[in-house]
Amino acid sequence: MSTGGVTGHAPTLEMVAARAGVSRATVSRVVNGSPKVSPDVAEVVREAIAALNYVPNRAARSLASRRTQAIALVVPESTSRVFNDPFFATLVQGVGLALAPTEYTLSMLIESETGSEKTRRYLLGGNVDGALVASHHTGDHSYAHVSQSLPVVFGGRPLDPTESVTHTVDVDNAHGAEIATQHLIDRGRQRIATIAGPQDMPPGVDRKRGWATALERAGLPDDAVEYGDFSPASGAIAMRRLLERHPDLDAVFAANDQMAIGAYSAIADAGRSIPGDVAIVGFDDDRYASTAMPPLTTVHQPSLEMGAEMARTLVRIIEGDEVASTTLLPTSLVIRQST
Amino acid sequence: MSTGGVTGHAPTLEMVAARAGVSRATVSRVVNGSPKVSPDVAEVVREAIAALNYVPNRAARSLASRRTQAIALVVPESTSRVFNDPFFATLVQGVGLALAPTEYTLSMLIESETGSEKTRRYLLGGNVDGALVASHHTGDHSYAHVSQSLPVVFGGRPLDPTESVTHTVDVDNAHGAEIATQHLIDRGRQRIATIAGPQDMPPGVDRKRGWATALERAGLPDDAVEYGDFSPASGAIAMRRLLERHPDLDAVFAANDQMAIGAYSAIADAGRSIPGDVAIVGFDDDRYASTAMPPLTTVHQPSLEMGAEMARTLVRIIEGDEVASTTLLPTSLVIRQST
């Protein structure tokens, strides 16, 4: 059998102890920053550590202490999707930001080729102290069961509220949709349609609900609805249908920016102008929103905050603090030129 | 002290052994698929495992076996950069693809907020059996030292060739630049300039060298050079200067697509047409290349293959096989409308 190509043996705590002329316990104390070690001894130990270039072995440490100081971010989506959806980039940044001042390490598990079984084993195999599960639009909580054996924080509420066995950080989708629609109303629009998302995804239903709420309160009709799947193409199709069935519409709330962008082309094809003939507002505030022509008014999705809040929540749970089981992050409207 | 919020204790190998009425050793054999276990005993053990929902503890396993079955992909760049550079998306896919049939788990370490010291400790702390280091254009090998204690495979050659203490998978940048330039020559272009990348990054120097090689072979001048930093803006500036100093140029090879895109605008501003007045070819074949107007002829960067090859190489090293210290991946020309 081979050695694995590596030359030197990693120095152990024992070796440090020998070199420093103290016991392993003392070295351990120094390494873990225990206050009850005399300064001079600590100094000697630190020198030995530096001289040997010692780094504690995680496996041993975690076996003994029953904690790994690592948390996993599992993303139940395809690799390409993860990398092409700006939402994730920001979310990861948020997580990293929140974890920076802590001792926790983040390890990302993208479920493309990895397979959920491998992921499950990873999570349950004592690799991490907790997990963050983030899927964008889908309210996928297929990892709900692992929360029975491991602290888990989900991004986005589950589809079935009763399933909420664990902690969730979500964006206030309903309220966001409501202020978006209210903005349209304030602009004097009378016939406001919506391109809703799939009704089997929480954001899809929540955003549609928010739209209806605003309309109802204003005494306006809420019957102009078409559904898309959050893709630009589906947005175009939905918009076309909306224009056919409700020729009098003068505004539309799209459940996400990508569908809104799709709607742009359908509106142009119909010979109508934005925002002159029809005003449009999206949701997410992704990179397409600001570069669209005209720039899209949209609801800002606090992805950075979401990542950070998820991480903070998880750490609290791990450390044994009491934490609210659901955190709702506020959304805000970004007004551009499409309204 | 708190329990960490988790309810049940994880079942141990010992518990499985008890339930199955065998020794721990036997359970371990079954778990690891050892052939020397009688079928009936194995069956009983498997049932016990299923009944208890047992998952081996990684820390213990890795402590005892001195291997973690995990590898790290460290990306020494900012989070936003990682997520906005299509190169990484594909690279990660390649890694995942190559790892799928193996028992290795991938954990991504993005060096945004994480900090290199934390990363170093992670790598040296026995968390992984090996590491993949990938930076896009920068030949950053600041992790070279860890290769002394851990198998490491780098993506992209180091800036200083003598520093190559370890394994590297690289794209044949020089050859790619050469065929790109040759293509321009074949198209009958006579005055071929280049927008080169930073000369402190390997791809920057290799691509410039390839360009010069082709020109020299054809007996054409290779003095029209301007430098950029791989960003679109820098490409525009370089192109403007090129047009000023060499008004007779009829073609340009840009060291990457983003700079090529930047050059597009400078060429347009100068009132010249692409490819009529000046032909242009880029490098990378990223998503901007195909959507540019006109679509950009470019050198395809085999990022998927690169990721896969890096992973395969690392696994081989870990398993103790002999592996060539440098693998050069071939590049190919994608001809579109800019030439």
Next chain:
DNA sequence: TTGTAGGCGTTATCAG
């Protein structure tokens, strides 16, 4: 303040 000793859950080496 420091050292001693036992154990964390697995693997691996030997006997049987």
Next chain:
DNA sequence: CTGATAACGCCTACAA
């Protein structure tokens, strides 16, 4: 084929 019995490297009462 199966079962004791050491490690593996570190943490943590408990003792000194």
